Structure formats: C-alpha cells, structure tokens
Amino acid sequence: MPTKKISDLGPLEHSLLDILWQRKQATAGEVLAAYNDAADKLLAYTTVITLLTRMVDKGILRVDKGRQPFNFTPSVTREQLLRQRVRDFVSTFFDGQNVDLALRLVEDEPLTEEAIQQLEAALQKHKSGRKQRGRKGARKG
C-alpha cells in the first residue's frame, strides 16, 4: 500500500518521474541514461534503482517484473500531480488564494504579447461562464 501523499517527492525523484512521463515507461537503465544525459551530476545505476523502487513503494510508480530488465511506469499522470502540487503550493504560501499567486506572476515579470493574450482570453472565458451560471444574482445595486 502507498504510504504517503502522492505529491510528496524529493527533487531527484521528481526528475526521474519526469523522465518516466516523457517516455511513458522505461527501464532503470533507460532512466539512468536519460538523466545522466541531461544533468551535470552523474548518478550510479544502483541509485536509480533505489529511487525507482522507493517510488514504487510510495505508489507513484508501477513496476512490471514480467521480464528483466523491469519496466517502470508512472501510476499518476503529470496532470494529477501538477494539480496537487499547485494546490499545495498556493495553500502553503498564498493561503489558498489562487488569485494572489496569479496576480504576482502577472505583475512580476514582463510577459510576451502572446502570453497577455492568452491570459485575457482565459479571463474572458471566465466572465462568460459566470454570466451563464450567475443569472439570478448577477446584478448588484
């Protein structure tokens, strides 16, 4: 049985999971290769196995021992975990207020034209959605 919250991962665990998401499934060797290929810090084969196995224990990965080398697959989608992570983050640092983080992100750095448009579109969609649903109390005053 899984022991902990799905979003409870160390940074390295997360990196490996990322690799697994990218290729849907992989062996320890493949994960190692992918990791070492991109990172400056090289890991040992056994390190990867240890990490992978721990993640299986946590319920984050599934392992197919049908034949060797074993095959690992994420048992959680990137989307699920990301959602959880964002929720946790906002909850921890912004008292659960999505807006506060969003505002900060928007205000903080320069955005590309495209980014602005995307955000405006998203807001627009919100407004129309609200109008639809919100008929009864839509007016104040």
Add this chain to the structure above:
Amino acid sequence: MPTKKISDLGPLEHSLLDILWQRKQATAGEVLAAYNDAADKLLAYTTVITLLTRMVDKGILRVDKGRQPFNFTPSVTREQLLRQRVRDFVSTFFDGQNVDLALRLVEDEPLTEEAIQQLEAALQKHKSGRKQRGRKGARKG
C-alpha cells in the same frame, strides 16, 4: 555564516517564520504560544527553540541575546522569500514560464468578480508599460 539557500525550509520552519513575520519579532515562548494556538499538533517548547536556533544558523533569523528570553527576528522579508519560492516553483514545475502557471491558475478554479478585475488591471498595466517602452524614440537621453 549562513549555510544554505534562504528558501530552503521545511514546512514547520516555514510556519514558525510566518509567525515571526506577523509579529516582527518574538521570543520562543511567544512563537510556541502562537503556533499551538492555531495548530492541532502541539509542539514542545524545546522543539521550538531547536527550530529557531537552526534557522538562526541558516541565516534566516537573527537572535538578540541581549536579555532573556531571547528575541528572534526574521532576517529575510516575507517578500524576498516568497519571490524566491515562486521562482523556484515555476522553475521546477513550469520550466520557468510564469505564464503557464498563471494560465493554469486562472483557468482552474472559479474566480471572484473582484479577482478577475484585478487580473485584468494587471494585464492592462502590462500593455501600457509595453507601449511606453516600445515606442520609437522612447529612449532616455
């Protein structure tokens, strides 16, 4: 000397820091009281002292040993740390793209009318800022 990155805190450490930010400075006893007051899990006095002392070692807190009980103050503003945290988060989970997180936040949950307006205002400000800076001849002398 500080040993680590300022944003490197465990969740409990963060909670205590939060209390310190709220009241600018406090003794261990005050921090303990504030914490136990709000949380379901009660801490021991010595636990708080340990945490506080560690944070001093990390350079996150400063301690005034002028008289007992000692007085602790954050040596980092909430703003500084929050900024760092957000940067790290976006960097880890959104490849450094602020927009991607912002978009997700906006699309995700229902927003209040007010929130939408705030976001729109922020975007608006961006656009005018861009126009200013982007005008030909808008160089400074």
Add this chain to the structure above:
DNA sequence: GACGTTATTCTACAACCGTAGTAGTATTTT
C-alpha cells in the same frame, strides 16, 4: 545568597532523501 522558575544548550532519535557498494540472481554468450 539559597530556591524555585524559566530559559537555553546539548544530545538523541526516527523518517526521509540522495547516494552508492556488495552480494546475489538472471540472462546472454561462447
């Protein structure tokens, strides 16, 4: 200035994470 109270320091420990070696098991090659 001895006593009780309050605060601090030191020490400890378990869980978790990054890290990896060693030993044993399976697979492939000859």
Add this chain to the structure above:
DNA sequence: AAAATACTACTACGGTTGTAGAATAACGTC
C-alpha cells in the same frame, strides 16, 4: 554448461527535518 554480463535486492551512511528529553544556566524572590 561455464563464463561473462546485466540486473536486482539488501544494506549502509551522511545530511535534513521534526521531535523532544536531560542537563545546565540565568533570574527573580524571599
């Protein structure tokens, strides 16, 4: 089937964080 190779399981260890007890030091009071 023996040898070489590849893979896995087990074990270990240092650092960090949450947790706190024991020992010690400081302080106020009588």
